[in-house]
Amino acid sequence: MSYRSVNNQKINIQASTWKTKMSGVGGPQFYGPPFAASCPGSSFVLFMSLVDSIFRNMPDVDDSYHRVKPKTRPDEIYDYIVVGGGAGGSTVAGRLAESEKYKILVIEAGTDEPTVMQVPALNLAFGNSNETSWGYKLDPEPVACRGSPQNRCAWSRAKMLGGCSSHHGLGYVRGVPRNYDDWEAAGNKGWSYKDVLPYFKKSEGNSEVGRLFSSRYHGTRGPMTIESYNYRPEILPDFFEAAKRAGFPISPDTNGEQFIGFSQIQGNMRKGVRVSCAKAFLRPHRNNPYLHVMLNSTATKIIINKDKVAVGVEFVYKKQYFTVMARKEVILAGGIVNTPQLLLLSGVGPKEDLDRVGIKQVHELPGVGKNLTDHVSVGVTLALKKLKNYNDLTWNAVQQYQKNRGGPLSAPGLTQLFGRFNSKYADKKGDNPDMLFMSYGFQAKCSRTGQEHELEDPEHPDAPKTIRISPTLLHPKSRGYISLRSKDPLEAPIIVANYLTESEDQERLLEAVRTLLRIFETTTLLKDKYGLELNKTTYGDCSTKHKFNSDGYWKCAMLYQTLPGEHQSSSCRMGPPSDRFAVVDNELRVYGIKNLRIADASVIPFPISGNTLATVVMVAEKAADFIKQK
Structure with a gap:
């Protein structure tokens, strides 16, 4: 010491x-x-x-003292095996564990969630660490990601208990009612908004219902605590005022009646500390002798018998292979990449994809790994000329957080600023917004001394603080795919997002950029107070090829600095039997394989108008009920 x-x-x-x-x-x-x-x-x-x-x-x-103590060796047989301990896996396993008559195994490829990521402002600390992230690199993109080596954008998919609920920006944002009504209209009975709203409310423990939020849309007794941040950067209320002056609506609750407008969103946290799905759903059952969790364990194959029944799972832990059997069901919750990858490794999927890597087909299912979608953004950087680029991780901020879990470290900076709108391309009904604005800035980063005026970049002492607001396309036309690179289960799969390959997507994203800039072109409030200016970012050679702030400049920028929305979905989509590319039915059962179900973002039929975490939890809640009712 x-x-x-x-x-x-x-x-x-x-x-x-x-x-x-x-x-x-x-x-x-x-x-x-x-x-x-x-x-x-x-x-x-x-x-x-x-x-x-x-x-x-x-x-x-x-x-x-409250974390689940992992096993180092599994038993031979369980009632349910849950593959993946992320948001969906933690939720469905925790709900099944409420009935102590079930014996459950959770197989998670990563470790438990890091302590430091429980502090809201430090959510990005290990977002790209090999120990807590899969660190996927997309295969070369046809038109986008030009600013990345070999045109390969990166995906920071979590590899830890709690999954992305343990390292995302803590924003609790659902889709809009129209999203779920469209799911049902596509043949997914029981997935309309009126059907899924009770499941959103079931998981939610919102501490502000009756004061700021309505019980019509929010629950109070669920295990996932949802709260407003008790700290916000000074610029946030000024941004809202500037947006109002520019004619934009401000929503008091983006998950409620008014889902269009700028909003200060709530987060999955409890008194200034993150509440991941692992913390909310698994830890309450840490003393349940029938709930086993294997960490650092990678599933390599679903065991499917000759009658096409899923009867077990093979996985590797510390270089040793184990096979565990399931009496009732195997539930896949590996996420949009790992779930289709495991199905393909197990011989379930398109024959041509399996033949290419030498895997014998067990069941033809053309949609496995297809229809991949993600929200896509371009970063608009804004310089605050009247603020120096001081580090936000200070000793004073640490002391505030230590004292009462308050201050700058109790919130993820400007990430709590959220905006959702209709572009001129949106559905004329106006109930299916197609533009999203995600914000970044005023987030704690590595600090050398913790002094109040420590520069983030000492080599550039006059550099101003910057923020980034990312206009985002919510309903892209472009679709990608996931396939196997080889039959090696430990090799990363082929991932092609096909960002912005549809020209209409580029026009829609340009419209989102122009919509954002209208705020700063309409009012001088932020310029007068903070010296806000649009940063003349070069975006490779875009600034030399095109006039700054022209349409050509922004189209070039979006293809150069393509920003994945990290809201990926639909790689094993839900659909009726008439949908050739559907992988699961409306009870999330895999077509053609008995006792095999999926409970993660891969089943989402169409991209939603918001972040995916709340929707994944809802899907897993419904999956648990389907299983219990079986």
């Missing part, structure tokens, strides 16, 4: 290593790699290690 001085205060520094903190069975553990490992150099180690130690010693943040 050593002592160092930070801002003239003597601080006890404990080692921050990814090892057991106390010996003895059931002692608390360190979860995740050292915080300093997320920083680019040794100059960050001292302060970041101090911050790491403080967070790891906050019981409600680290939550060591």
